[in-house]
Amino acid sequence: MSSIKINITDEALVDAGGSYEPVPEGSYNATIFDVKSETVKSGDNAGKPRYNVQFKLEGEGVNNRRVFSYVPLYVAKDFWKTKSFFSALGLDMKAGDFAVPEPNELAGKPIGVRVKIGQDQNGQPRNEVAGFDKSTNTAAAALAATGAKPVGDVW
Numbered sequence: 001m002s003s004i005k006i007n008i009t010d011e012a013l014v015d016a017g018g019s020y021e022p023v024p025e026g027s028y029n030a031t032i033f034d035v036k037s038e039t040v041k042s043g044d045n046a047g048k049p050r051y052n053v054q055f056k057l058e059g060e061g062v063n064n065r066r067v068f069s070y071v072p073l074y075v076a077k078d079f080w081k082t083k084s085f086f087s088a089l090g091l092d093m094k095a096g097d098f099a100v101p102e103p104n105e106l107a108g109k110p111i112g113v114r115v116k117i118g119q120d121q122n123g124q125p126r127n128e129v130a131g132f133d134k135s136t137n138t139a140a141a142a143l144a145a146t147g148a149k150p151v152g153d154v155w
Contacts, residue, residue, distance in 0.1 A: 022117050022127045023062045029137040030055040030113040033066065035103035049073040051103065055113050055129070058137065067115055069129035073100055088112060088132035110135035
């Protein structure tokens, strides 16, 4: 048994944290904050590779908010998402073998993210990534092209 004790007040139980309200639907400039390589766990594509990508949004009222998306690393019905993601990063996909960048090569890259509001498994509203565009943050894109990465929230 742990020797750590937490003194919980009634107020803490009522106000247990920040808001998780979805950000409004729309297109946002973002930075790829984190990329995890994993495999699809179930369904027709079980065992195939994908990236689990965390995007840090930029802009009034959404600065530093996060949205997430899976990016399939295989060709199937959802290949549109793969093509949209890599095209938005300026990578040209053509017939034949495509060398998928490593997660650390993607972290810090600017990208445009189209966000919509869907529902979670409990019927509650949540953000979903509906697509990708090139970032309109030209300063961040120019710096990223040099291999620079943001420091915290600053380029």
